[in-house]
Amino acid sequence: MIVAHKIKCLIIDDEPLAAEGIKIYADKLEYLTIEAVCYSAVEALAILNNKEIDLIFLDVNMPDLTGIEFLEQLKNPPLTIFTTAYSEFAIDGFRLNAVDYILKPISFARFVQAVEKAKAQLAIQQPSPSLPIPTSKEVYLKQDNEFIRVCTGKILFIEAMQNYIIIHQADKKNTIHQTMSAAEELLVGLPFFRTHRSYLINIAHIDSIRGNTITIKGHEVPLSKHRREELFELVVDKRLFNK
Helix, strand or coil, X not given: CCCCCCEEEEEECCCHHHHHHHHHHHHCCCCEEEEEEECCHHHHHHHHHHCCCCEEEECXXXXXXXXXXXXXXXXXXXXXXXXXXXXXXXXXXXHCCCCEEEECCCCHHHHHHHHHHXXXXXXXXXXXXXXXXXXXXXXXXXXXXXXXXXXXXXXXXXXEECCXXXXXXXXXXXXXXXXXXXXXXXXXXXXXXXXXXCEEEEHHHCXXXXXXXXXXXXXXXXXXXXXXXXXXXXXXXXXXXXX
């Protein structure tokens, strides 16, 4: 993978040793250049106003302004890799379209893996318009004696009940005579994930994850323990959006 120019990076971490560790790793990769190291989000704002930055290495837990709050207020943020000791903010990383979310202590191999994702995204960015990655489509499903049109992007989650499935949307729900496996096949390539044998969710509508419970627009959906790790990997890596 070739990038036309060196990737200009900004490190934001209130722990000097952690920031220096990231800088040491970055210096080992010839296609990265560190434009500045900041020890607070407030300091970083001034840098972004004066320098062109391609990629941010951003800590979460910082005084005055957290990494999440910092990124939320940027209108056109650079690509961002979160570097933190707190796994519970991973869903926020997904919501803010972070390239990756890596946990401290950070190994060099994990650092390279995250940077390669950023490198790939930069490499495919072109000035000419490109086709959007599909996150929704319209399907027709049989309900009683008629076929109904459903926009998959509006589906919050699907619940299995014997030989039927219940499709939950924000304003309505439909009961369809279909198996969960058939529904899952219909949604291949879209951002849906089987959290439990009886539940298939649209990860684009996740509000929060606490323990083994997912909240989606006021609904609580169970998350099996053996599926929890895979869900977080998909949410952070966004593999469902890149098929």
